[in-house]
Amino acid sequence: MFQRGGETMEDLVESILDYVRSDYTDYAIMINGEWGSGKTHFWNNKIRKKIESLQLNGKRYTTIYMSLYGISNLEEISKKIFIETTQLMDKNLRKFMDANGQTTIPEYAKTGIDMANFFGVTQNGDRVDYGEFFSTDDKVLCFDDLERANVDVIDILGYINNFVEHDHIKTIIICNEKELSTKLKSSNLEMKTFIATYLLDKQDELNKTDKPMVEKIQDKIEHVFDKANDYERIKEKLIGETFEYAPKFDYIINGILMRYENDPDLIRFLRENTGLIISTFHKSGTRNLRILKHALNDFKKIYEMVNKSYPNTNHRVMQTMLIFTIAISFEIKAGKITKDKFVNIKDNEEYKSILVSSRILMDNRQFYIKEFDNNYYYNFKSEYRFFKFIEYYIRTRIFDMKLFKENMETIRNTVDTENLPGYKRLLTEEYWKISDDQFGGVIQEVINDVKEGKLNLIDTVKLFAYFSYFSRKGLIEYDLKTLRSVFFNGMNIASLSSEYCPNPKEELGKIAIEEVEEDMEDILKHFNMLNEQLLDKMYKEKAEEIMKCIPMKMEQFYEKFDKECMELPIFKYYDSFQLFQRISCASNEDIVLIKEKLIDRANRYTKEIEPEMKNIKQLKQIIDDYLKGKDTTIKIVMLKEFSRDLGYILDKYKISFLPKREEKIVEPVEE
DSSP: OEEEOOOOHHHHHHHHHHHHHOSOOOOEEEEEOOTTSSHHHHIIIIIHHHHHTOEETTEEOEEEEEEOTTOOSHHHHHHHHHHHHOTTOOHHHHHHHHHTTOOSOOHHHHHHOOHHHHHSSOGGGOOOOGGGTOOOTTEEEEEEOGGGOSSOHHHHHHHHHIIIIIHOOEEEEEEOHHHHHHHHHHTTHHHHHHHHHHHHHHTTOTTOOSSOHHHHHHHHHHHHOOHHHHHHHHHHHHEEEEEEOOOOHHHHHHHHHGGGTTOHHHHHHHHHTHHHHHHHHHHTTOOOHHHHHHHHHHHHHHHHHHHHHSTTOOHHHHHHHHHHHHHHHHHHHTTSSOGGGTTTOOSHHHHHHHHHOSSSOOOHHHHHHHHHHHHHTTTOOOSOOOOHHHHHHHHHSOOOHHHHHHHHHHHHHHSSTTTSOHHHHHHHSOGGGSOHHHHHHHHHHHHHHHHTTOSOHHHHHHHHHHHHHHHHHTSSSOOHHHHHHHHHHHHHHHHHHOOOOSOHHHHHTTOSSOOOHHHHHHHHHHHHHHHHHHHHHHHHHHHHHHHTTTTTOHHHHHHHHHHHSSSSOGGGGSOHHHHHHHHHHSOHHHHHHHHHHHHHHHHHSTTTTGGGHHHHHHHHHHHHHHHTTOOOOHHHHHHHHHHHHHHHHHHHHHHTTSOGGGGGGOOOOOO
């Protein structure tokens, strides 16, 4: 048996035709290749037609193709060959097949064929031996999907051997040997293990400790049920040559694209971008054409939706969508990744920030995404290269219209870099991608935005890192002193409309250049001060929102206080006089409830709420001043108890946070 590989497609076709042309053969040939690599397509479109056009010694060959997929007994094979070869086939079916260019009977028609009609009557009611009836002279048999049959492969090969050895029929077997060997080893494993254990026990081998039990059972299984060796033995006898089918992709791409011929716009686009399809396929590292076919089918839907709702979409964006659809299909469907690698990336901007960040901790997801990008977009420049609606569609099979519209609107507003704000170009793409003739304009635009305080505070800080870098490299004329002055003033104005930034370290980690730390020192100091002010402003707004629920919306007050204020020194941010007025108007029951919440909170989060103690002391003073000379009522008693418990809370801070050596000489706090 010869193993062949590495030929061109033409060589492979010629070698197979040489086998068919040979006067005398007593062996079959095998075409071995991975699932989805297009072996059946190769047979239908390259081999079959050429065989049927051969004329040898005045006779023409015809081919019989038969998939063994799901065949559960050998009689079914005979029956299938019989139906394909018999001259008694129903004339209407033959006419239908000729009209539709079909060479094999459709499966649905086979099941409906009344076998008795072929013979008039069955022979004395006995079962028909179909093998007696079919004519195989001048035929070439092709058996496909050997590894997918439900019959023991050894039996099938023995059956095929009858044609080859006795009748010298030209026979081609198509299979995936990798899957076949897995199947041979793993079939009926429980039964094999049981019998192997039984035999070992009979031979008194079970209790011996010369080698591990698992190994003994494995050896015994291989010894008794050596199907792999049986397969090799019969293959050696039956198969004269094995051809490795690993097609060059451009050979088969036309066949795949043919299905889109009735969609002129799409087929034109796909044919123009055949190179992108081929290179993305190669970069996937698999040879699975089925996944590619599904990906192109999915892209057809995407292409139609984009053209319908967003005509004139940038050509580069459409090309990137094509690459992304194929790439994400292979990543998810070829079992290369768990599906969740892309789940938490919400948009293109987040995807790109992961790519350009140089200092965020290198977690597995970030490493994977950088690899994904380097692989599939190598030598392909595109600003917008992550499409959430496509990722979601491939992963879940749901085409989410809301996501689609959000993505497309963003693309429409940002992908045309001419219209992308200068500061965004610096923050979301590598600066060297900006052309020299555009760079000056981008710099001036950003400087103007900074001066007018138009940008977010944290973005202004990030941009300073770029500008100090450009200044040191001599790319801009501004010196560091001037830049500091411009950015300090810009930050002051920006802080008036900016929001507090809770994660400055993470945000600054997205800077795509290694900034010089001494350049950043003053700027960061100023940012931290302004950011603290923004935090105060945020808490003041929160305090206002929560405290105004007293006394009329107490349920809302309790809910928000419990959820948001237990560990937050909220009273630091609210005026004590206003707070007293609100509490004094509350019901007696609510005064008691508020007081109990404050005690519980001080016991549980003593350290966290320390900053509000100055205001708590002031509140106690205001209540005490109010109570002087007041007649006793229930409310007055409640307020006295409220003041007393505020004193209990304040007492905790005489002890809790003073250095040990000073504890003995602390003066009592004046009430």
